[in-house]
Amino acid sequence: MKTTDKIILLSGLLFGVLFYEQAAGINFFIFSLVQVIGLYFTTPSERKTRNWWLVFAGANISAVGILLYGAQLGVWTNVISLFVLAGLSIEPRSSLVISIFHSLYTVVTGVVHIMTDFVSKTMEKSDWKEHSRLFKNVVIGAVSFGIAMIFVALYRNSNAAFKELTDQIDLSFISAEWIVFTVFGYYLVYLMYRPRKIKQVEEYDTVTSNQLNEEATGITAKWMSVQSENTWARTLLLMLNILLIVVLISELMYELGWVDLVDEVGHSANVHKGVNALIFSIVLAVAVILFFFQGRLNFVKENQWLRVLAVLWIFQNVALVLLTAWKNWMYVEEYFLTYKRIGVFIYLICCVIGLIYTYIKVTGAKSNWFLVRRVGWTIYATLLITPIVNWDQLIIEYNFSQAAGNPQNLDVEYLLDLPESNYPLIYERLADFRTYFPEEWDQRYIHLNEFYTEASSRDWRSFNFRTFNALTTKKQTYEISYEY
Template sequence: MKKHQLILVSSLIFTLLFYNESVGVNLAIFGLVLTGIICYCFQDRFTSRSHLVLVITSILSCIAFAWYGDFVSFLALALSVIFLQFKTQESNLKIIQVFPIAFLNGITSLGRMLMFTQWLPKREIKNDFAKKLIAYFIIPTVFVGLFFIIYAFGSDHFSALFTDYYLDVNFFQLILIALLGFYLSFTFWNYWIPEAFSDYNSMMDNDFKDKQSIRNQRTFSFLDIDFERKSGEITLVLLNALILAFIVTYNYEQFFEVVEKSKLSAATHERVNAVIFSIIMAVGVILFYFKGGFNFDEKAKNLKRSSKIWIFLNGILILSTIIKNSEYVSFFGLTYKRLGVYAFLTLAIIGLVFTFLKITKQKTNAYLFNQMVWYCYGTILLCSYVNWGNLVTNYNISVNKGVEPTFLSDLNFNDEARRDYFKLKNLDGQYPEVSREEIISERQNDSFLSKALYYELLSKKK
């Protein structure tokens, strides 16, 4: 199928799925349709294992959204389908470029849709086209219309055949949905990639191309390479001493200093935030010094050694934070935030590993980002596939921590476990529980295309 056909077919399917409906199963079906079209029409471009992986994740993300219908599963669906399209159509471009390209096309498509010559096929109009149009369409239509008016005045029953019915169609909504479907389909199938992105793509490679030219590349024009190397060594030695002192004081405060129970939550979050910011800055320091020439500088052994020590010490800091977060969970139970801390610290460890590999294997800074974008994507998939609200509820009930009725009522997709626990303990979740049950009742009354299947299979509260 050609692009204009794909746009029109997708627009029609979108309109049929979303007219007079809210977002639900229909978006999952639309995502599956797009995935199916890509697999069918462009299967000859599936040249690597990543294509198969993206097809599987796209299907699973669509199923996850059909089940939960929440923002995380929507994000997973959107990223999966867009990544699959981008990887299929533009396999040479780095996947990290999909974000600025998607943002840019979201704006430019509003104008490019009106440039019909750029996306509609050019057809030659023959000389007798106007004659055929007049002879076969306009003239018959005029005569039929005139005689219809005459016959309608002469017979009420004849007029009733064409007028005595009501077309239950909201034309305003239909037009808006059709326009939205056309806009999304046009952006998806007929995206525009500026030449600058193709030129910039080579700068996103994992390996340096011209090693000789960057070997003596300086960051500051007023500093010779020797001064810059020495400056880096001094900086990293001081940073290592600083972080070592911080690790000692941090762990003392975490594990030995007595903190009031009422202030423990705030103190823990403050320390975790400090660690998060520290890790980001730590990676930034490495990227600054090893963005070019020092990767191949034989005199930079001390700089590399200090950098690896810096990475190792940051790893110790992360492990300390994981232990403290685990201790915090054992005292107060799980929450979404505490799970989020685990997720970020895991990504931080992965980031430090790739930063270490960047130094040892002499990779570009882009190497780190090219790798981490996939791990961040994987984290989003994991968040969308697993029912974390139910996991938190069951864990907290099993250890009898964090089981306050209002807290459990604020969690998502834990309704069966929450109801059973409240009934067993005769608890009242107050307003959050009432609000949650109202949402469940409303979602269960949605039409099929607007449903989240989780609520469809959830029993009604007795």
């Protein structure tokens, strides 16, 4: 049996043992550690490129984030990292975006591929001409396990200490549900180590350069002259620049109080509408630039003003992003922090980085695929940062500190919708505001008992430091018995 097959079998079993009826914690850390070690030793040194090492580090960082806080975002980042790392171990030249695309493609079409793999392996012939290699491995494993069980029975009868030791082994967790769960884990691990690729997509990704050459034309070359295309691009970008200048000026005049609206718009509606429109406008802005700067317009002598207009539009979009960030901060100051408002800031940071790469693409005659590659890594780097930050504690501490002068805007119900491991901290801070929220304060026993009961139903596999710290806090005014 190949080393990779052994790792797949071990990982499938670990999946069932570590994750069944457990929360995210040290189980993910152990599972991820086994996978990165397995991929390290099964990946040839020539395939361990810079990108491979970056994703290798990303898998470990996300695993540490899960161990610290048990956050679901860390779980998704870790799963993505492991799938991408396995893909890069086979094709190190793949970009991050295409590696993720092929991972999704593998999972969606996994059943078909597993069936075809099974058929092909059973048809392989080896020294036993009448049997397949897979059949022989199954027979060898079954016979070996049977003989081992015979010796276990003999040793139990002949050795009282060994019998007492084996009596303490609890296998009650093995059930039909556990078996199905473990098989599902084996399915996921198998697909991770046996990724599938669309050949045409893979070839395009690996052969496309980040730099354009003067032979590049673009899709408009078939039906439009370069002069007409240049005129069209300059006309459109000039109009869009003028339009965006008007938008920015009008928005600044409103925010500074120089003009009043007929229908007053609150911070909430203003921010929500602004962010939703910004999402579409940024995507559209980048798409327009990618369209016009995909080929020959990068090299014509008359493109100086076109570049100026494109760069000006990029900087205006950056200004629009910064203005939206300011509005979001005003919103946070009035209505406090939430995950959505933090998400807006993270999205805006990604927008600025994407626009910076768009500027580099325009001024450096880079290919469109250059932008796709760089933006993909930007989003991945952002995902890596999020699991190692205790966002729940940040939200709780900030909201209660701001509530000192504005308690009526404190959304306690939102805080109680955060993971239950935050309940001890929430009620510790809520003690100073009990007169403003008597109903929520009276429910503290119910909520805290729910948290302790839920945590006590899990064992060491679900250990993470946030839950552990919440369970061991001594700042409550009553004692609740629990085991962890």
